[in-house]
């Protein structure tokens with residue numbers, strides 16, 4: 001026990017706030033200081049050699065003058081002492097009694113705060129002498145008795161029937177402080193005893209420890225005193241928690257006392273923790289009702305900070321874990337679900353960055369906090385995301401909203417959730433889940449969004465901004481299950497951009513293509529790449545065609561037309577409605593030339609002309625001046641009719657051109673009702689009727705020399721969209737077949753389950769296991785693979 | 800026509816009507832090419848002949864093997880992927896559709 005206490009005190013000596021250490025200046029040495037350790041180390045030599053306490057012998061109080069046995073000069077001391085010892089001088093007969101009386105008088109003087117008649121040096125020497133004459137054990141015993149009597153007497157002041165708690169604590173503190181002060185002084189007188197007799201007898205307490213033992217036994221272990229003391233302390237702490245200013249120095253001193261006396265844990269800590277738990281359990285319940293979530297979280301944060309301050313200022317640091325844990329449990333763990341349900345959605349919705357940071361910080365503290373936060377975060381994204389995706393009314397803004405939503409959530413994960421990987425993964429999972437809640441539409445709209453950004457005339461972004469935007473779109477694209485749906489719609493728009501030369505930037509087109517390739521592999525983009533390749537090849541073909549025409553016998557040509565043909569590979573491009581129209585003879589001549597030229601080069605091919613995609617440049621001789629008109633093929637076919645007649649009816653035009661009815665009405669509308677009206681319609685009006693008569697406008701004027709007459713676009717109908725989706729669905733059959741053959745060719749032999757799981761990795765669209773099974777059956781029928789004869793559910797590749 | 804101003808103008812303009820109002824200068828046409836086949840699906844691999852055959856698709860990850868995977872016509876005028884047919888004739892030198900002896904009429908280019 002004594003060693004233990006000594007150890008503890010040694011351990012604490014550096015603490016600036018130690019009530020005892022402040023007083024080390026008063027005495028030459030303080031029990032438990034480093035010098036005590038030094039003495040410990042010197043134990044084995046202490047028997048033979050007396051330590052040289054030069055610090056004491058040169059103390060500035062002039063005691064050294066009276067020193068009779070020790071030479072004041074350090075160094076010389078040893079020799080002299082040894083001589084003296086050898087000579088063994090005789091002591092006066094009643095030396096022990098007289099000396100003890102002297103020491104007793106001094107101790108009582110210290111205990112009663114009176115001045116000591118003898119110099120400290122003289123007393124010290126007296127102790128030394130007694131020790132050196134084998135009176136140590138007696139001396140120790142006497143001292144112990146003296147100390148005990150004094151401490152015992154102190155109990156009375158704490159036993160009064162009723163006592164103000166604060167007053168009690170103050171008194172207790174005074175008593176403790178003076179006990180320490182006295183013991184230090186007493187110990188400095190009896191230092192020699194401590195360093196010889198005590199050290200040589202391990203079972204005996206040092207003087208300091210003996211004092212503590214007395215104080216504990218006679219004062220603090222008294223049930224009434226202890227209860228009053230601890231209750232008083234708890235009362236002060238509770239007051240402080242309620243916001244009152246309290247005497248923290250008093251708190252600190254008394255708690256230190258409990259620690260020094262080894263009863264902090266048993267007498268104080270458990271009661272303290274219980275009080276803490278009760279307080280915060282009630283507070284948590286109440287404030288969850290009264291406050292909104294951000295307020296509540298701020299309060300919890302404040303409480304935790306306060307408790308940490310308490311630890312810093314007066315509580316023993318050993319209480320830290322249990323205290324903080326108790327606060328966290330009562331204020332956080334108990335209310336995790338409630339906090340999340342009541343507040344998370346709102347914080348996310350309103351982008352409350354700092355509140356979310358705090359929420360995350362606090363939830364990190366408790367065991368299931370982050371897990372629950374993550375689950376609720378995920379649920380919010382799914383709920384919110386679904387509202388963006390599911391409502392057809394909001395289709396126009398869906399993609400932009402998705403981009404904004406993703407950016408907002410990303411920002412929250414990185415700023416508030418410390419880029420926690422669990423959260424970013426959960427974010428991805430949630431996006432993937434909700435975006436696929438609506439089949440095909442998001443894929444279609446993302447494709448259209450990309451088109452709007454890649455189309456010429458989109459000046460809202462620089463190249464770099466466009467690139468960044470495409471990257472963001474790719475993130476959304478990654479979540480889409482039906483990637484082939486995206487491809488189908490993307491292809492439709494890409495075709496338009498390529499054929500009309502409306503692409504904003506070749507670099508951006510290529511960049512987007514390579515992003516798609518990177519994401520989905522070459523198989524996914526091969527047809528899109530084929531489209532670019534077709535455009536390149538067409539250039540060469542047209543150069544060769546011009547060459548061909550210059551060598552051909554062209555004398556019979558009705559007109560010289562600059563014909564350029566884009567040759568598209570069927571299958572790469574979207575399918576267009578085949579339309580047979582009647583071309584004027586001059587065009588038929590050129591078309592025939594081209595057919596001969598092209599099919600002569602490529603045997604086994606056929607060409608299908610796509611009038612809907614053609615466009616022309618016409619020279620128009622208006623009375624007011626010559627104009628060049630940039631028109632669609634259909635517009636051109638209509639206008640060319642006016643070379644032969646001035647007034648033509650709708651029916652006549654229809655018969656002459658063979659343009660499909662609806663298409664023709666739109667074409668006439670664009671020529672007679674649009675911005676640049678080169679035709680006049682009778683009667684006037686927007687709708688084209690069967691009996692309407694058209695004439696060219698001889699009055700036509702326009703500032704510009706070259707005029708583009710815009711076509712009236714038919715709104716993409718639902719049927720068209722359905723048709724695109726239908727084609728996508730049909731293509732999936734081929735893709736599944738190809739994927740199965742590819743895998744089987746590589747593996748040669750594979751079990752059904754492994755084949756299915758490999759297929760799921762490869763395919764870029766959702767597919768049911770039953771559908772896969774059907775395709776496998778079909779491939780077995782076609783001898784691409786066979787069932788293994790010995791192992792069930794195993795397939796072999798057939799070469 | 801209902802407009803009076805217009806009708807008076809029209810009289811003036813009747814005379815200088817040019818010989819040819821509109822002249823076609825440029826024509827940007829679009830044409831789609833495909834193999835000139837009766838049936839657009841290869842009866843052997845059941846993939847459209849415009850796409851690479853099933854084995855070629857499985858072969859190249861890029862899936863762009865179409866250039867090399869051409870179409871072949873028999874004397875019977877039936878057509879297949881050249882790849883598919885050359886494997887087929889190793890076992891059975893007859894057209895899978897009409898059972899005539901297989902001989903190549905022409906190849907796609």
Ligand SMILES: [Zn+2]
Nearest residue numbers: 841844880883
């Ligand atoms: Zn085939």
Ligand SMILES: [Zn+2]
Nearest residue numbers: 852855868882
């Ligand atoms: Zn092939």
Ligand SMILES: [Zn+2]
Nearest residue numbers: 875877894897
């Ligand atoms: Zn045949």
